[in-house]
Amino acid sequence: DTEVTQTPKHLVMGMTNKKSLKCEQHMGHRAMYWYKQKAKKPPELMFVYSYEKLSINESVPSRFSPECPNSSLLNLHLHALQPEDSALYLCASSLRGGFSNEQFFGPGTRLTVL
Amino acid sequence: QQQVKQSPQSLIVQKGGISIINCAYENTAFDYFPWYQQFPGKGPALLIAIRPDVSEKKEGRFTISFNKSAKQFSLHIMDSQPGDSATYFCAARRSTGNQFYFGTGTSLTVIP
Numbered sequence: 001d002t003e004v005t006q007t008p009k010h011l012v013m014g015m016t017n018k019k020s021l022k023c024e025q026h027m028g029h030r031a032m033y034w035y036k037q038k039a040k041k042p043p044e045l046m047f048v049y050s051y052e053k054l055s056i057n058e059s060v061p062s063r064f065s066p067e068c069p070n071s072s073l074l075n076l077h078l079h080a081l082q083p084e085d086s087a088l089y090l091c092a093s094s095l096r097g098g099f100s101n102e103q104f105f106g107p108g109t110r111l112t113v114l
Numbered sequence: 115q116q117q118v119k120q121s122p123q124s125l126i127v128q129k130g131g132i133s134i135i136n137c138a139y140e141n142t143a144f145d146y147f148p149w150y151q152q153f154p155g156k157g158p159a160l161l162i163a164i165r166p167d168v169s170e171k172k173e174g175r176f177t178i179s180f181n182k183s184a185k186q187f188s189l190h191i192m193d194s195q196p197g198d199s200a201t202y203f204c205a206a207r208r209s210t211g212n213q214f215y216f217g218t219g220t221s222l223t224v225i226p
Contacts, residue, residue: 004157031212042203042216043158050212090157094212101146101207103214105157 003027004106006091012112015081021109023074023091029104032074034066035090037108043090049074081113117141118206120217127224133191135220137204140185144206148214149178149189152201161202162189194224 004025013019023032031050035043048056049068063085065077074091088110094103120137127133137147145166150158164171164178164187171178177190191198204217 006157033212040201040219040221042219045213048212056213088155088157092157101148102160102163103148103207104160105150108155108157110155 004091004093004104006089006106006109008109009107010110010112012114013078013081014114015083017081018077018079020078021076021089021091021111023076023106024072025093025104025106026072027093027095027104028071029093029095030071031094032068033090033092033094033103034064034074034076035092035105036085037088037090043105047076078111081111083113086111086113116218117215118204118217120204120220122220123218124221125223127194127222129194129196129224129226131194131224133194133198133222133224134188135202135204135222136186136188137206137217138184138186139206139215141206141208142185143208143210144215145209146207147178147180147187148205148207149176150203150205150216152203152219158203191222194222196224196226198222199224 007022034046037043046060047066052068067075088108090108091106148163149161151161152158175192180187202220205214
């Protein structure tokens with residue numbers, strides 16, 4: 001299984017809503033990532049979890065709250081978002097250390113904040 | 115500061131032609147250089163990757179050329195097809211870290 005899955009595919013939320021994005025992988029990867037991608041731009045790193053511990057937080061506003069319940073799951077909790085937060089949110093995973101450095105991306109969640 | 119610089123921003127190639135996208139980096143600690151292909155509304159997909167101990171890697175119609183002394187690497191797409199029309203991102207990663215640094219992307223259009 002070489003797949004990263006993300007749910008939901010699309011999400012529309014108001015600025016007062018609370019929602020969560022979910023990411024799952026079963027490749028035994030121990031590094032998991034959240035990226036934000038705007039149209040025609042490269043993925044912008046938000047968070048990195050390594051062995052279920054937050055290792056990188058790229059100064060992301062607190063309205064985005066990541067969670068890594070176990071080595072296969074990664075969540076992104078959203079609260080009080082702004083319209084400028086509308087973007088494609090990508091989850092990725094990679095094998096930390098070892099021979100393979102490949103990073104696999106999920107299909108993304110298209111988020112629209114009204 | 116952009117860790118990986120990518121050019122051109124957009125590229126139009128005739129079907130059957132060669133598409134060439136270039137990237138440059140400064141950090142000599144980078145030791146893994148992947149290329150990603152992304153179609154609209156989809157996540158990036160790993161296309162091909164190279165390590166600095168080799169100068170070239172080929173997989174089908176896709177070739178990475180790597181120049182360690184110049185700190186540059188490029189993607190060559192031979193016999194370009196309309197289905198190759200997508201955005202391509204180069205990236206780099208340090209051996210001691212988990213963070214990937216992406217280029218700004220190249221929008222490739224292959225016209226029939």
